[in-house]
Amino acid sequence: MAPKKVKTVEASKTQAKRQHKANAKVATAPAKPRPQTRIQREKQDIILEAALEVFSVHGFRGATIDQIAEVAGMSKPNLLYYFPKKEEIHRRLMSELLVTWLAPLEEMRADGDPFVEIRSYIRRKLEMARDFPRQSRLFANEMLRGAPHIIDMLEVDLKALVDEKAQVLMAWMDQGKISRTDPYHLIFSIWATTQHYADFDVQVRAILGKGRGGEGRFEDAARYLEQLFLHGLTPKAKG
Amino acid sequence: MAPKKVKTVEASKTQAKRQHKANAKVATAPAKPRPQTRIQREKQDIILEAALEVFSVHGFRGATIDQIAEVAGMSKPNLLYYFPKKEEIHRRLMSELLVTWLAPLEEMRADGDPFVEIRSYIRRKLEMARDFPRQSRLFANEMLRGAPHIIDMLEVDLKALVDEKAQVLMAWMDQGKISRTDPYHLIFSIWATTQHYADFDVQVRAILGKGRGGEGRFEDAARYLEQLFLHGLTPKAKG
DNA sequence: CTAACATTTTTCCAACTGGTCAAAAATCTT
DNA sequence: AAGATTTTTGACCAGTTGGAAAAATGTTAG
Structure with a gap:
């Protein structure tokens, strides 16, 4: 005895299609999530x-x-x-990507030590460029095309997050803990320098040669960027 | 001064059809270059x-x-x-691009003042990102694809140029004029930070908002990058 | 086993792709 | 103006594209 006799199954098409249609129209069942x-x-x-x-x-x-x-x-x-749909695949990829992509910046804590926080952030971004280069390139591709699919999220979610973190950076500047500079461009430069190693990987390899093109370059990059950013941010008073 | 236009083999190829026909008829004439x-x-x-x-x-x-x-x-x-051929258009575009793209780095003179030279280089690159964003994106697109059409030139011409300038930078380091650091990654970071404003233009605009998205941002970027790089490169001894 | 369902494969299609070709139109030479 | 040449166009083609339809093949619960 079946608890519920299967009613006339309308077009028993593909599951995906049915899912869309069923969830859209069937009002009898309590929005049963397939x-x-x-x-x-x-x-x-x-x-x-x-x-x-x-x-x-x-x-x-x-x-x-x-x-x-x-x-x-x-x-x-x-x-x-x-x-x-082809678009569907791309959309899924993009929405997953955005979550992953914003995470490192979210982790930057206002109550931590500025240098430690910034250095950790750079390190995390660099690790992402190393471990998820394809995601980085997917993102870059979307940017180059004018971000048609995610422009809304950029203007709302991303902007909100960056605004918030820019406030954090400015607070640190007010406290004299880091040099006074443009917090937005600071964030841009961290993005640019770290993602460069994923997006322009061929170029980096071509220039560093086969020898230095391997694993060592990420350690070199990390060391270099650390020096660049931290020294650039050290207040003069501190010498 | 405009770069000397070199008549390439490709150029005459565009008249392939006409040439074929003409040359086919008059085989006597000595391959007259139209x-x-x-x-x-x-x-x-x-x-x-x-x-x-x-x-x-x-x-x-x-x-x-x-x-x-x-x-x-x-x-x-x-x-x-x-x-x-479609490829022909792309090839022409790429070969023109490479010349334009390498020019700013070539201008960095070993006999100039390090800070002035580096700052000028950053400035030139930033101006190119502002004035020729499409070229920058074309280049970025090619990189993302693994640079199939220009990989040879990257490994030969670009590498040679960067090697040469890396030597210049290292000489400056030896003389204690700039901080000792990895000259290759230094160049990478200049490329990354400047081209970012062309390649990720949408993102920059989305975050800076309509107001700051206009012309002012390039001045802001220039000021910020100047501070980032010069302070980051200032030797500690000099204070 | 068998019916209901889920998955996969085969076949097909209209729109688009890079590219050809001959003929028409425009331009240049004389 | 006539003739030669260069440029433009419209018709066409074979291969690829995203996608639809349906038949064929699992898979699973009763």
């Missing part, structure tokens, strides 16, 4: 991983679904079963 | 300008000939009359 099967989540992750690989190199328009499908090891229609 | 008409040069410039607009936003694969033709105000076949 549980995602394990397989669905796994496949989606595989696709997102492959899409990251492709989008981060070729950008949205330059990337093709076939290419992503091939990297993901499945057929194009099969991929489209999980993400009905 | 001079470019004024109209040809003008149209090619218009096309390159339009291509810069499109390539710098969408990258090579993401850009379409139709789109470039539309921006250039001509039909696609007409555009293809001047540049028989």
Whole structure:
């Protein structure tokens, strides 16, 4: 005896489509959130991983679904079963990215020691450039195109966060703990210098040569940036 | 002074069709090098300008000939009359770009005052980011893709130039005129911080808001970067 | 086993892609 | 103005693109 006889299943199409339609119109059931099967989540992750690989190199328009499908090891229609639209994949990637991307800055605490906090922030950003270069490039690609998909979030969420942290920096300046300078451009320069190692990786490698192009360069970069920023921020009074 | 325009092999290739036909008929004539008409040069410039607009936003694969033709105000076949291949347009753009891009660093003189030279270099790079943002983005796009078309030039010409200037910087360090640090990463950080204002323009605008997004920000950036780099490079001995 | 459901594959398509070609139109030479 | 040349256009093409439809194949609960 079934608790509830399956009613006329309207178009038993693909699950994804049904999910959209069902959640949108079925008002009888209490907004039952369809549980995602394990397989669905796994496949989606595989696709997102492959899409990251492709989008981060070729950008949205330059990337093709076939290419992503091939990297993901499945057929194009099969991929489209999980993400009905190319845009959908990209959107998911971008929203996940933004969370990851803002995290390091959020961690900068107003009640910590300024130099320690700034140095840690630089270190975290540099580690992200090293460990997640594709995310960095995906972000850069979106920026180059004028950030059509995330401009709203930039103007609201990101701006709010940066404004807040700029306040923190200015407070430190007021207390004479760091040099008085433009806090916004300070943040920009940290972003620029750290992400450079992911986004312009080829160039860095080409110049440092095969020898220095390996692992050591990140330690070198960290040491250099530390010196650049901290000495640049040391108040003159302190000598 | 405009950089000396070198007549490249590619240039004459654009007339491939006509040349083929003409040369096929008159095999007797000694490969007469057709001079470019004024109209040809003008149209090619218009096309390159339009291509810069499109390539710098969408990258090579993401850009379409139709789109470039539309921006250039001509039909696609007409555009293809001047540049028989999409790649040809891109190659021309890239080779022109590299010359422009390396110029500022070349100007850094070993016999000048270190601080003046470095500050001037930063200033020049910042001005390029302001005045030629599309070139900057075109370059960034190429880097993100792994620089498939210019990797050779990076590893040879660019590397040679940077090596040379790194020597200059190290000489200054030896003389105690600037802090001892990694000259390569110093150059990287100048590139990163200045180009950031062109490549991540949307983000900068989104954060600085409509008010500060205008012209003033470049002056702010210049002032900030000057402080960052010069104070960061001031030897402790000098106080 | 079998029905209901979930997943995958096969087939197909219209729009777009880079590119060709011949003929028309414009321009230049004489 | 006539003829030669250069430039522009419209029609066309083969390959690729994002995506739809449906059939075929699992998978699972009863």
